[in-house]
Amino acid sequence: MPLVLPAPLRDLARTLLDMALPPRCLGCGDLVSDPGALCPTCFSGVTQLTRPHCEQCGLPFPVGGLTESGARCADCLADPPAFSRARAVWVYDAGSTPLILRFKHADRTDAAPAFARWMRRAGADLLADGPVLVPVPLHPRRLWSRRYNQAALLSRAIAQTEGLTHHPLALVRSRATASQGHKGRTGRWSNVRGAFTMAKPEQVAGKPVLLVDDVMTTGATLNECAKVLLRAGALRVDVLVLARVPLETGH
Secondary structure (H helix, E strand, C coil): CCCCCCHHHHHHHHHHHHHHCCCECCCCCCECCCCCCCCHHHHHHCCECCCCECCCCCCECCCCCCCCCCCCCHHHHHCCCCCCCEEEEEECCCCCHHHHHHHHHCCCHHHHHHHHHHHHHHCHHHHCCCCEEEECCCCHHHHHHHCCCHHHHHHHHHHHHHCCCECCCCEEECCCCCCCCCCCHHHHHHHHCCCEEECCHHHCECCEEEEEEEEECCCHHHHHHHHHHHHCCECEEEEEEEEECCHHHHC
16 A cells, blocks of 8 residues: 555655755746746736637637537537537647647656646536546657657546546557648548557447547547547547647637
């Protein structure tokens, strides 16, 4: 069994650790009060995604648009995605991009617990039914070069805190795909078609699934993953990401 320290000893250990290694802002490196926090300047630089938003894709409605609970946007009504609901913490913009890129490409894996904490708040309605968590997988060659899957780190941190099941190997990327970065909407969707398969369908069959990733752009990758999970028998697939591109460039 893991060693559990009494509360006074935990507080003392935390105080000594903060004296030796004071917590610093994930954005600029300034001193902050708690590990994994953002300083006021960096916090004000990120754009939170809040209601009112489309119940299905999670994108905010335009100012003056629909506000009633459960409303869906015109795009979701016309061409519904395979996933049931999607939620995100931030808009992927100049404020959030440096934080995410450092986490994704610069070994700032220490940010995962803080990111997961914000994702849990943004996705509280998705977590309420006790889903199994599945991260969007990397192709083995990409994983070898990067050394870690940022989506799996987020998924694991959320699952551990919420006491949920995490299945990092249930879904696999069976075909290497070109980078989505410079592709348009149509190119992104065709690029990932047929790129994912189930390695362990029994882990999702008959269960609600929460699909986790760091960034959602057009939703092509997440939509393709949701289709594969549903064909494997998942009861429902929801999506939780750290950030997503704005409506005018990503939907």
